[in-house]
Amino acid sequence: MTTMLDKKFSPQKQTAFAARFEAQKIAFGPVVFQCVRYAWQRGMLKKLADGGAAGFSIEDLAATGHWSAYALKLVLETCLSAGVVSLQGGRYVLDKTGYCMLTDPITQVNMNFIADVCYAGLADLDRSLDAEQPLGLAHLGDWPTIYEGLSALPEPAKTSWFEFDHHYSDTSFPDVMPDVFATGPQRVMDIGANTGKFSLATLAYNAEVELHLVDLPQQLLMAEQALQAAGLGARAHLHGVNMLDPACEFPAGMDLIWMSQFLSCFSEPVIASILARVAKSLADKGQVLIMDTFWDRQRYDIAAYCLINTSPYFTAMASGNSKVYQSGDYIRLAEAAGLKLLTARDGIGYCHSLLRFAKA
Known part of the structure; x- marks a missing residue:
């Protein structure tokens, strides 16, 4: 079969302007992650889904009492920049990526795993790579590797770790x-x-x-x-x-x-x-x-992308030297x-x- 070693993740003829835009997505990636996850976890995306093609204005959403107008503007504007929502005539509408956040189990499992298990510890990725030790694990507990601590991980990290592991294997x-x-x-x-x-x-x-x-x-x-x-x-x-x-x-x-x-x-x-x-x-x-x-050995780029970007978890959180x-x-x-x-x-x-x- 044709493997990912024979493919490229990005188009071969990418303009300099497009490449610069992609670079900014990387630079602001953690910001986008947290805002989109907030919109998902706090029910903003579900509310927009309920509104269908008509969508909601900021005033409509704020009137529910669930979110302040400030929080709505900040979070939904980031979601707009990420293609999670669209803005039509001053009203926010859930876009296809937003529906993935609401309905796709793999996306949800991956988001929770990164947020609950990896996010804080990945700040120590540089030190972990240099030492080849999972120095980010200290954010969850005092073990030499995560495997000694799996049964004692704090919540929600424990649930998110096992859901991630079992979702892919079961x-x-x-x-x-x-x-x-x-x-x-x-x-x-x-x-x-x-x-x-x-x-x-x-x-x-x-x-x-x-x-x-x-x-x-x-x-x-x-x-x-x-x-x-x-x-x-x-x-x-x-x-x-x-x-x-x-x-x-x-x-x-x-x-x-x-x-x-x-x-x-x-x-x-x-x-x-x-x-x-x-x-x-x-x-x-x-x-x-x-x-x-x-x-x-993956057929699709999306699978290879997810797997490649799981490797830093092994460095910062799990063992320090695996992938x-x-x-x-x-x-x-x-x-x-x-x-x-x-x-x-x-x-x-x-x-x-x-x-x-x-x-x-």
Whole structure:
């Protein structure tokens, strides 16, 4: 397939004037973000949607008592500059971008994730890049990485983080179950089990499979609660492991090892260490499935744009030295660990690809 590496995000023949306008959009990006989010969260956009093509004047909107005329003028003028609303005969009307804000789940999940999890911490992106440490995480809590603190994140950051993570992954799990069981595995290991979403889907799909969940102990507590609540705990085995410790081995003799949106949490040296341990954990004919959101394998610019711009979250908030990778990075590191790529499947869920490996 044609990848994003073969494309450009901007037109090839952009005028100098147009380029300067785009540069100003970048310069004022944080201002636009906050104003548009205010209009969405405080109900301005919903009110305009209710008004339809007729729209409302500032006086009409102020008369509701929900917003002052000052707040309305300031926020809606920014929304106008961003194409969220239009101004027709002195009356504000919701535009197509505004309807996306009101109705598009991906847009809403992304906005809340950036606002509640990332925004304050991104002010420390420069220091985080220089130190390769998530120095912006201090705005949420005192942990070395965000993964130790996921179960204790303050609200609304906790809700927004899990909604972001699950929105992108949950739609993919039903689609990949035939891939997971294509080789008839009896012992499956889910590395980076998180809250147990994939584990629940796997145990429910196959009544015979034995599942091993590997993650930080505090993460496994949430997964264990979910498994017990679903009555699926009997076939699940939990293994608390610090992925950053190369001496921590994974359980051996696995027919299939699964990793979903997991390796992007780590630097390339740590990924290399994890894949080396994964290779040791495989049974003789075992295989590895890695599902992730590779920006270079996206069909549409919009997906690649979102994924590329998720990487600074990993720097400032999550680990300090990880990112959304290109698929070739994983393949290269897997080959160095003694694994060979068998197949690659794209177009799973919103933006996932599935890489299948076996021992070389």
